[in-house]
Amino acid sequence: MALLEIEKLRKYFKNIKAVDGISFSVEQGDILGLLGPNGAGKSTTISMIATLVSPDDGTIRFKGEDIVKNPKAIQQSLGLVPQEIALYPNLTGLENLQFWGRAYGLNGKELKKRIEGVSEVIGITERLKDRVKKYSGGMQRRLNIGAALLHNPEFIIMDEPTVGIDPQSRNHILDTVKALASQNITIIYTSHYMEEVETLCDRVCIMDGGKIIAAGTKDEITSSLGGGCELCLRLSKTDAALCEKLAALPEVKKLSADGDALLITAGDADTAARAVLDAVSKSSASLLSFDTKKPSLETVFLNLTGRALRD
Template identity: 55%
Template sequence: MSLLKVENLSKEFNSIKAVNGINFEVNSGDILGLLGPNGAGKSTTISMISTLIRPSSGDILYKGESIVKNPKIIQKNLGVVPQEIALYPTLSGYENLKFWGNIYGLRGRVLKERIDEISEIIGIKDRLKDKVEKYSGGMKRRINIGASILHKPEILIMDEPTVGIDPQSRNHILQTILDLNKQGMTIIYTSHYMEEVEQLCNKISIMDKGKIIACGTKEELIQIIKDNNKITLRFDDVTDTLIQNIKTIDYIKEVKVEGEDIVVLSDNANNIFKDIINKLSQLDSEILSIEVEKPNLETVFLHLTGRALRD
């Protein structure tokens, strides 16, 4: 049985379908990456899983039980790292963690020990007494994460947890996520950084216009466009005759001119060198370089949505 199962989930706002009949499963120990351009429905989806808003239709099952009918069955086992910083700036880091620990029902020595553990995990122990308003953006993000895992949740939802932070804090957060996952925490992760998803996630769901349009491992998603190799050819002189000659190669699907480069899509990167050189032997143009770009998660995303992830 899956840990979390989303079934035909939809949400409408004033007749606009923000989420439109999506289905996916999260197994225990997964790091599921939820990808999509702005407006795809990611935030609405995780708000429904977080029990913050009710779906218009469909269901969400946690260990086989509906959290739409009974939100309390997941709430004590759920941690949420929101995109916005959910901290009190005039309180210290310690006071913020203590506040959120109290919300989760932690008290006394148990709470103190847990704050000590968390401050080690997020790497901010020496700054706990400082007010949050004195923290850098990266430090605020770390405390934000710390507050969400005080109660040792089974599922952690992270909505863009590395937005606008320095590289050192970002790397620390990514390593923290991997460490938490090794300790048994299941994570749902949204990001506008493709490289983060590739580094962290064992499963990826791509959303666009309120629907899940692809789901699988990175390798399974790349298989969707496995034959779309992008080859960039640079010449000393790009002529119409040269372009027409390249277009006559059977397995070339598309040819575009970008300045002095000719960009082609082909399902046969291996033979293109030989065939293009043969074509060039009939012309005066000299080839300066050839660069082959194999399909990756970014090209899959562009192929499926027509937009870059940050659009």
């Protein structure tokens, strides 16, 4: 049995289909990436899992129990890192952690010990006595994560924990997520950044317009494109006739040209590369560079929706 099982979950806000009948599950100890552009329905999904918003329809089961009927189990087991930073700017980092710790029912020596442990994990021990408003954006994000870890949750949901922060804090957060996962903690990780999701997550759900448009391991998702590859070419000149010819090749699924640079999404790398190079050699343009790679989740999204993941 999966730790979390979601079936036909739905939430509409008036005429907005924020979450439109999605189903997925999360296995114990996995990191599930929830990927999607602005307004895809990620935060609404998370709010329902965290029992903050009630679903219009569908079910969410945590350890087999319906969380609407029995919210206690998930509430006690879950650490939620909200998209909007939930800290008191006029209090110190320590006071914020004390506040959240007490909210989770911790106090006395136990609270002190947990705060010490968490501060170390998020790397803010030195700054605990400073007011949060003096923290950098990245430090605030880290403290926001720390607040969700105080009660030693076995299940953590992070809603865009790396938005708008410096690379150092971002790396620190990514390392924290990996360290948590290595302790068999189950994590849902939400992001716009497909590179993060690609490196961190065991499984990925890509959402758009309230629906899941692709799901599985990264390899499963990219091979749903037909086990494809990407070819990147740079030519000595722009050649419209050649582009037309390349786009018409049976191996080529999609071609986008940006002047003399061509990006081709294709099937089998070897067959496609031979056919493309053959066509180029017969054209009046010469080849300046050529590269093949596996398609990224970004490409998958582009293929499925015709749009980029980030605007």
